[in-house]
Amino acid sequence: MTVLMSLTFALLxxxxxxGLVVNxxxxxxxxxxxxxxxxxxxxxxxxxxxxxxxxxxxxEAQSRELVYLSRQASERCTSEEPVLAGLAAQxxxxxxxxxxxxxxxxxxxxxxxxxxxxxTAASFNSGRGGSELRLPWLNAAPVRxxxxxxxxIAGVQSSVRSSKLVxxxxxFDLTRGNVDRRTGLFNAELNARLPEDxxxxxxxxxxxxxxxxxxxxxxNTNDDVFRSYKRIWRDGAPVSGVPRELPxxxxxxxxxxxSIANSASNHADLTLRSxxxxxxxxxxxx
Amino acid sequence: MNTSxxxxxxxxxxxxxxxxxxFVPVFLVLFDLSMIxxxxxxxxxxxxxAAQAAATGDPAQAEARARIVVDQQNQSHxxxxxxxxxLSSPVETIITSRPxxxxxxxADKFYNPGGPISGTAIVATEVDVKPFIVHxxxxxxxxxxxxxxxxxPIKYVMPREVVTRDENVE
Numbered sequence: 001m002t003v004l005m006s007l008t009f010a011l012l013x014x015x016x017x018x019g020l021v022v023n024x025x026x027x028x029x030x031x032x033x034x035x036x037x038x039x040x041x042x043x044x045x046x047x048x049x050x051x052x053x054x055x056x057x058x059x060e061a062q063s064r065e066l067v068y069l070s071r072q073a074s075e076r077c078t079s080e081e082p083v084l085a086g087l088a089a090q091x092x093x094x095x096x097x098x099x100x101x102x103x104x105x106x107x108x109x110x111x112x113x114x115x116x117x118x119x120t121a122a123s124f125n126s127g128r129g130g131s132e133l134r135l136p137w138l139n140a141a142p143v144r145x146x147x148x149x150x151x152x153i154a155g156v157q158s159s160v161r162s163s164k165l166v167x168x169x170x171x172f173d174l175t176r177g178n179v180d181r182r183t184g185l186f187n188a189e190l191n192a193r194l195p196e197d198x199x200x201x202x203x204x205x206x207x208x209x210x211x212x213x214x215x216x217x218x219x220n221t222n223d224d225v226f227r228s229y230k231r232i233w234r235d236g237a238p239v240s241g242v243p244r245e246l247p248x249x250x251x252x253x254x255x256x257x258x259s260i261a262n263s264a265s266n267h268a269d270l271t272l273r274s275x276x277x278x279x280x281x282x283x284x285x286x
Numbered sequence: 287m288n289t290s291x292x293x294x295x296x297x298x299x300x301x302x303x304x305x306x307x308x309f310v311p312v313f314l315v316l317f318d319l320s321m322i323x324x325x326x327x328x329x330x331x332x333x334x335x336a337a338q339a340a341a342t343g344d345p346a347q348a349e350a351r352a353r354i355v356v357d358q359q360n361q362s363h364x365x366x367x368x369x370x371x372x373l374s375s376p377v378e379t380i381i382t383s384r385p386x387x388x389x390x391x392x393a394d395k396f397y398n399p400g401g402p403i404s405g406t407a408i409v410a411t412e413v414d415v416k417p418f419i420v421h422x423x424x425x426x427x428x429x430x431x432x433x434x435x436x437x438x439p440i441k442y443v444m445p446r447e448v449v450t451r452d453e454n455v456e
Binding site for chain 1: 301305309312316323327330331334342399400401402404436437438439441442443445446
């Protein structure tokens, strides 16, 4: 009887210890996921700082219209008003040069975004301000960032609506699939080439549009809808390079050192992932 | 034979009694520790949800949103087991950047052009646990109070609005 009770007691204690370890592991995982989610949102916040993605999208659209109208004016002047042909050609050339400036600024902005995110990641890893857990049966270190990818969220178009002021251009865009028929927004990550100036690149960044004067806030999203442009952080160190398009979302992979019963052999990395999208385009001021 | 039978029964009774005397307090301690662990984990989960709720929306109403989460926890089926979750007022909101007020020269009105607000919402919550026996081992006080604090980045975009002169003065 004594032996039976002792065995039962020992089994009960063993089951409690195993349950405690598993419970603590799951609990720490939930805490680490919260830290990863907060980190992803704060990194995503930096991407559209000052509504820079929204503004560059607007600039792209306006520059595109200017090049189109300048080309039309130049062709009309060449055929109908030869006196003004020279001036029209000069204006066309200027609009093309200015678009190249916009394009260069877009690339510069992508580089600036990468540097902002990398700087924040380095600061986070050096500070390691996340939650940690120290128990006799489980040790879990705060999370550290192992990978960062910049990209966009599937199905999110650009923040710019096609202006119907130039109906010919609007119809052309509808025909070519540059503009979504239902929303009137330019499709993202698509080179909306002009018919005559096909050498110029007109790409609109994916960004939630401003609806009814309200901009969408930065938020966490499902990992499955993230589309990666470029990995900018790997194995705890920055990776050089610039994404091909302006990113509006970030996916962060974090890891936390976990050891059971303070044993060096029972040691593993608990990996977590979180995705967030930046806040949408702000309302137009005019 | 009767004597040996009675001795056998007496031995079993003594063993059971000793077993119960040892087993019941151990069981109560284990139960208390389980309740304490459960309550502190529930408190932390609830605090995380409250911090996320506080960070989503106008910072001026952060405390109201956090309080809703705490009230829901107390009314849930977990609340039937441990009903004493509390929000530690006030909810802290640290704003690091917000859109500046602009002046419309033509209409002579001050307005907020709208835009994202950056910062952190910090929420602290407490839970009271009334154990059977564990508190007598070290403090003697009941209930035991467990406190936790969680933070989350603020995710809010202010809409465009006209501000009065009083609101403009800082």
